[in-house]
Amino acid sequence: MYKLPKNEQTNVSLYSNALMLLTSVHHVYGAIRYHTPWRMHVLLLSVPVLIITVILDRVIKQKGMTVKSVWSWIFCSIIFLAAIVMIGSYEGIYNHLLKNILYFGGLSAARMSMLFPPAMYEMPDDIFFEVTGVLQGIVVIPLGIYFVRMIRQGMTKLQA
Numbered sequence: 801m802y803k804l805p806k807n808e809q810t811n812v813s814l815y816s817n818a819l820m821l822l823t824s825v826h827h828v829y830g831a832i833r834y835h836t837p838w839r840m841h842v843l844l845l846s847v848p849v850l851i852i853t854v855i856l857d858r859v860i861k862q863k864g865m866t867v868k869s870v871w872s873w874i875f876c877s878i879i880f881l882a883a884i885v886m887i888g889s890y891e892g893i894y895n896h897l898l899k900n901i902l903y904f905g906g907l908s909a910a911r912m913s914m915l916f917p918p919a920m921y922e923m924p925d926d927i928f929f930e931v932t933g934v935l936q937g938i939v940v941i942p943l944g945i946y947f948v949r950m951i952r953q954g955m956t957k958l959q960a
Contacts, residue, residue: 808946808947808949808950808953809857809860809861809950810857811942811946811950812879812943812946812947812950813853813854813857815883815939815940815942815943815946816849816853816879816883816943817850817853817854818939819883819887819888819892819936819939819940819943820846820847820849820850820853820882820883820887821846821850822932822935822936822939823842823846823887823891823892823936824842824843824846824847824850825932826929826932826933826936827839827840827841827842827843827846828840828843829928829929829932830922830929833926833929834922834929842887842891845882845886845887846887849878849882849883852874852878853875853878853879853883856871856874856875856878857875859871860872860875872954876947876950876951879943879947880947883940883943884940884943884944884947887936887940888936888937888939888940888943888944889937889940891933891936891937892933892934892935892936892937892938892939892940893936893937893940895916895921895933896930896933896934896936896937897933897934897937897938899912899915899916899921899923899924900924900930900933900934902915903923903924904924
């Protein structure tokens with residue numbers, strides 16, 4: 801039986817946890833800075849994902865579980881859905897990276913408001929908020945690469 805590759809799994813855990821910590825700081829800061837306490841809702845996702853990821857990473861490594869184990873599937877599902885899709889891709893890439901590119905690229909205020917409605921989004925006016933937001937979109941790139949490698953290595957060995 802093939803076990804989850806430890807190096808890739810370690811990197812996936814590291815980048816996912818960094819992303820969850822980063823998004824937590826970003827949203828707490830944004831809630832305070834923009835007087836929008838609803839931004840704290842992200843902590844209901846980021847903190848459990850961080851805790852569960854740390855626990856499952858250790859359990860999988862200690863028990864030598866395979867990619868077919870239920871714990872490995874839960875680990876991969878949480879990382880993919882929460883860290884890669886919800887936080888990294890949507891929050892980091894769309895909400896911040898794309899928003900900043902379009903804003904500083906000169907997209908009209910009307911189009912910016914259409915893509916990023918003022919009730920939910922802030923136009924770039926705070927360097928810390930924007931940098932931590934954009935970093936979420938940057939951190940998801942190596943996370944995605946290591947995640948795909950981990951899955952490919954596991955699936956290749958299972959079929960062999």
